[in-house]
Amino acid sequence: MDSFPIDYHLHTKWCEHASAEMRDYVERAIELGLNEVGFAVHMPVKDQPHEKDSLTEREVEKYASEIEKLRGEYASGIKIRMGAEFDYYREKPSKIERYIAAYDFDYLYGSMHDIDGWLFDWAEYADEGWKKLGVEEAYEKYFKLLVTVAECGLFDILSHFDLIKKFGQRPAGSVLLLAEPALAAAAAAGMVLELNSSGWRFPCAELYPSPEILVSWRQRGGTITFGSDAHCPKDVGRDSARALQVARQAGFDQCVVFEKRQRKLIEF
Ligand SMILES: [Zn+2]
Ligand SMILES: [Zn+2]
Incomplete structure (x- = not known):
């Protein structure tokens, strides 16, 4: 199998919606022949209805050990x-900075999973927002929020860049045009873009980001990394071959690996 060289986006049972121990994911990654594996636990910085989705402060300590x-x-x-x-x-950078200073992270993902409290990537909440905002406005708001994620300068990787498409809603006009400010902000901040293969497991049935966004990222000289967003061990490296194909078609043959937030490029 043409597999990811690395899989940096794994969720374990500490995140409420995922299952299994870290060890089970590591074993699966070894079975697949991956060079590196990395976890992306949700940090306790949000006051959302689903904060159980994130680790508690105690669990972050356990995670590190x-x-x-x-x-x-x-x-x-x-x-x-x-x-x-x-x-x-915007209102919580100090809480984030506290965690960054306290632990020896290898990399930090910056993400956006809600628009003004609307959890657009949860199936049970998705519909309400689409009815209220409409597709164009939802996309516009989402990418504006991504600009703030990039501009804060705290994170290494921008995750699942066009997550807003998860349940298949697509704007009539050009997504690339709507995404442009976020791509520009990510490039200016020197962020790495994640190629997240979990989109193929949902109605959008596509890589995050879409091929056209990825081509635009390549033209800006951007760099990439890989993640499956696995929520169970069998999803480690899932849809690797398809993701690698999209990456190569966009002109990439290298990805970034991280150690203590230092970057290195490797071939794939
Ligand atoms: Zn996420
Ligand atoms: Zn995630």
Whole structure:
């Protein structure tokens, strides 16, 4: 199988909607022959109805020590990275900075999973917002929020860039035009764009970001990384071959790997 060289976006049972232990994901990644595996736990920085989706402060401590333990056990098998996925809200940078200073993260994802509290990527809440906002406005608002995620300068990777398409709603006009400010902000901030293959598991049936957005990112000289957004071990590296094909068609043959927030490019 043409598999990801790395999979940096794994959620374990600590995030309410996912299952299994970190160890199970590591074992699966070794089985698939990945060079590196990394976790993207949701950090406790949001006051959303689904805050149980995030770790508690205690669990972040446990997470860090579990990483250390697994690194020792699997030292000869695979590199294990300690990542985090942050929701960014303008009013809370100090809370985010506190976590960044307290732990030795390898990389930080900046994400946006809601628009003014509307959890557009949760199936049970998705409809209400589409009815209220309409597709064009929802897309416009989403990409404006992504600009703030990029501009805050706190994160290394912009995750699932066009997540707003998850349940299949598409604007009539050009998505690229709507996405342009967010792409420009991400490029200006020197962020890495995640190629997230989980889109193929949902009605949008496409990689995040879409091929046209990825081509535009390439033209700006942008760099990429890979993640499956697995919520169970069997989804580690899922749809790798398709994602790699889209990446190559857009002109990429290298991706970024991280260690303690330092970057290196590797071929794939
Ligand atoms: Zn996410
Ligand atoms: Zn995630």
